[in-house]
Amino acid sequence: MQLNQVKAIITGGASGLGHAVAQYLVASGGKVALFDVNEAKGQEAAKALNGHFFRTDVTSEESVSANVAAASAAMGGLNVVVNCAGILGAGRMLGKEGPMPLNTFATTVMVNLVGSFNVAKAGASLMQNNEAGEDGERGVIINTASVAAFEGQIGQAAYSASKGGVVGMTLPMARELSRFGIRVATIAPGIFWTPMVDGMPPQVQESLSASIPFPSRLGKPDEYANTVGFILGNRYINGETIRLDGAVRLQPK
Secondary structure (H helix, E strand, C coil): CCHHHCEEEEECCCCHHHHHHHHHHHHCCCEEEEEECCHHHHHHHHHHHCCEEEECCCCCHHHHHHHHHHHHHHHCCCCEEEECCCCCCCCCCEECCEECCHHHHHHHHHHHHHHHHHHHHHHHHHHCCCCCCHHHCCEEEEEECCHHHCCCCCCCHHHHHHHHHHHHHHHHHHHHHHHHCEEEEEEEECCECCHHHHCCCHHHHHHHHHCCCCCCCCECHHHHHHHHHHHHHCCCCCCCEEEECCCCCCCCC
């Protein structure tokens, strides 16, 4: 897919990895619609990008369905979905204050896994009607997992389960949607500079950087965005999860 032909919905697009993707696509000539729960940041980001913003709870089937349709109408079509919305959901099963409330686990899975599926299926429902391009391609869905899907740390049971689910649904989604010419891929980032990391003490940031073999630093959001661009441009990438992590393997804690 040519980047200047992209008409993309990006969840979590008001900040972090999602915002970096939006900036990258617009700079490449594409159009973007940002989905986020932060209305102030979302409106500001969309205005700067000459894009569109829709306040969206990715766990709401009704909200997502309506906003996907509205975004497609605003952009004059839809051929890309990039799911970056997510929450950490950190906490031990058996913490100092007792067992983890089940709602903490369920909410993490709902946002990270169910939310990704929710937006993907609403996007695919419209993409299936696109005019076929080269190789019959009609659209691309890119989800965001995490290296925690493979090496979850202590306190990441909920987060790892949610991201492991994203990895697990990548291939079956790609297989199912292949008859429509819609590709599905997942990126599993390691430790990246995000608003969450920005708020950490310097010594914690240095410790995180030192744990990464090479390059020994945190990932940059534009490196994630470049990977999105690579996937969009290479039609043979399908049903795959790409680790983007500097060869880091998370330790137990």
